[in-house]
Amino acid sequence: MRTAALTALVLALPLAAHAEQLTFEIGAGVGAAPAYEGSDEYKASPSLSGSVSRLDFLFFNIDRGDGLGFGFGPSFRVLSERTEDDYSRLAGIDDVDTALELGLKLSYRWQHAEIFGALRKGVTGHDGLVLDLGGDAILAAAPRTEVRVGPRLSFANDAYADTYFDVPTGAALAAYDADAGLYAYELEMSVRHDFNESWAVQGTVGWTHLTGSMADSPVVQERDSGRVSVQVIRTFDWRW
Known part of the structure; x- marks a missing residue:
């Protein structure tokens, strides 16, 4: 009994001395993008982002203290509501409430490049799945200033395609049934400047080209579109 208790105490000491860290x-700001995917009208909307650079908890450890290696964090996107009251050409198509997509983003960074994948599920507005894959070339334009540029691919399942690109019989537009798959190519460039260890600002511009079955939907007016956003970013370092 005494030997077992002493062994447990010895094993527990490193854990007691270990400080967890997160x-x-x-990032939060504002952006401008098409009113809905495929629209030829633009509107302003919130722009949000988030990432985790270090998680040290019990036996789980991810540390990007030098900015390199694996990283993960939340992935989220907000899509504006779409109603026939606002867009008369969509008469006969079910209205779509404001959509919030939540998920996880995984990435791996080298000194001058990064690749990532992000999977999200709609929790309001739609219940579909969206997968984004992409990569960036990374340049240090000036002290504390980083420039990124790279391609993106977006995939979506049938539930997402049905919500945003299907047209039922009897609608103002011709009836259409969209299929799942690759639906957008993108090219994105961002410039980030870190004022200090806690605060940064980032500007982003992007170009999107809709493709595949969803792009063929009568809902789509423009396959090519642009977007722009500005965010203020706050870094938090929690230890316990």
Whole structure:
């Protein structure tokens, strides 16, 4: 009994001396993009982002203290509501409430490049799945200033395609049944400047080209579109 208790105490000492840590950042701002995917009208909307650079908890450890290696964090996107009251050409198509997509993003960074994948599920507005894959070339334009540029691919399942690109019989537009799959190519460039260890600002511009079955939907007016956003980013470092 005494030997077992002493062994347990020895094993517990390193854990007691170990300090857990979570380092993450949250970005919030405003952006402009098509009113809905495929629209030829633009509107302003919130722009949000988030990532985790270090998680040290019990036996789980991810540390990007030098900015390199594996990283993970939340992935989320907000899509504006779409109603026939606002867009008369969509008469006869079910209205879509404001959509919030939540998920997880995984990435791996080298000194001058990064690749990532992000999977999200609609929790309001739609219940579909969206997968984004992409990569960036990374340049240090000036002290504390980083420039990224790279391609993106977006995939969606049938539930997402049905919500945003299907047209039922009897609608103002011709009836159409969209299929799941690759639906968008993108090219994105961002410039980020870190004022200090806690605060940063980032500007992003992007170009999107809709493709595949969803792009063929009568809902789509423009296959090509642009977007722009500006965010203020706050970094948090929690230890306990």
